Amino acid sequence: xxxxxxxxxxxxxxxxxxxxxxxxxxxTFEIITxxxxxxxxxxxxxxxxxxxxxxxxCLTPEKLHRLDPNRLAELIKPAGYFNIKAKRLKNFLSxxxxxxxxxxxxxxxxxxxxxxxxxxxxxxxxxxxxxxxLLYALNREIFVIDAYTARVACRHHLIDxxxxxxxxQDLFQSNxxxxxxxxxxxxxxxxxxxxxxxxxxxxxxxxxxxNLPHSTDIECL
DNA sequence: GACCAGGCACATC
DNA sequence: GATGTGCATGGT
Numbered sequence: 001x002x003x004x005x006x007x008x009x010x011x012x013x014x015x016x017x018x019x020x021x022x023x024x025x026x027x028t029f030e031i032i033t034x035x036x037x038x039x040x041x042x043x044x045x046x047x048x049x050x051x052x053x054x055x056x057x058c059l060t061p062e063k064l065h066r067l068d069p070n071r072l073a074e075l076i077k078p079a080g081y082f083n084i085k086a087k088r089l090k091n092f093l094s095x096x097x098x099x100x101x102x103x104x105x106x107x108x109x110x111x112x113x114x115x116x117x118x119x120x121x122x123x124x125x126x127x128x129x130x131x132x133x134l135l136y137a138l139n140r141e142i143f144v145i146d147a148y149t150a151r152v153a154c155r156h157h158l159i160d161x162x163x164x165x166x167x168x169q170d171l172f173q174s175n176x177x178x179x180x181x182x183x184x185x186x187x188x189x190x191x192x193x194x195x196x197x198x199x200x201x202x203x204x205x206x207x208x209x210x211n212l213p214h215s216t217d218i219e220c221l
Numbered sequence: 222g223a224c225c226a227g228g229c230a231c232a233t234c
Numbered sequence: 235g236a237t238g239t240g241c242a243t244g245g246t
Contacts, residue, residue, distance in 0.1 A: 080243040
């Protein structure tokens with residue numbers, strides 16, 4: 001049964017690594033900003049960019065919305081792709097101000113499906129970023145899929161590759177209790193384990209899932 | 222110096 | 235619909 005395997009994997013990861021305390025960030029907006037900045041980027045680089053934004057006292061929707069785009073790009077430079085990410089942050093803010101008066105609390109009245117559709121319509125926000133925002137910033141019952149999640153699921157035969165984003169998301173959402181805290185911790189643990197044991201050329205030796213059935217030569221996503 | 226990182230949009234076939 | 239490419243910094 002898939003649900004039992006998923007629960008087993010979760011417990012093994014939690015036992016080994018403990019709670020991951022995701023998402024690092026003190027405010028809803030900081031989490032959203034981090035979700036955009038971390039696209040294909042190491043988190044330590046994102047932290048530098050966020051630190052710059054805080055030091056410039058710019059980490060609120062109003063201030064970032066008003067900030068000069070070139071200045072914004074300058075501040076987020078350490079996160080890489082700074083020109084395109086500056087645009088993406090601006091795109092998000094334009095949407096927020098045009099539709100919700102720039103107030104994140106106003107999103108509370110919107111149902112999750114509608115919100116997800118609207119987020120995906122913003123240029124620069126794809127499935128993973130939208131779902132990270134929904135789960136970690138807005139506390140919605142959405143399971144985030146990323147490259148690590150895909151690798152673990154495929155290597156452990158939970159799903160047949162090639163599996164697309166929606167198939168993977170359905171795997172977790174349909175076979176786990178609809179629990180925000182569980183979704184939060186599970187994804188964070190998958191990333192934690194994936195960084196160490198499920199990178200393209202990393203070995204499985206020492207992985208808490210090492211004794212479960214798996215194939216090391218399967219890639220996914 | 223090569224490879225990777227908590228993606229996404231766009232061009233081309 | 236699948237595949238390839240640009241975007242860019244910083245750590246290992």
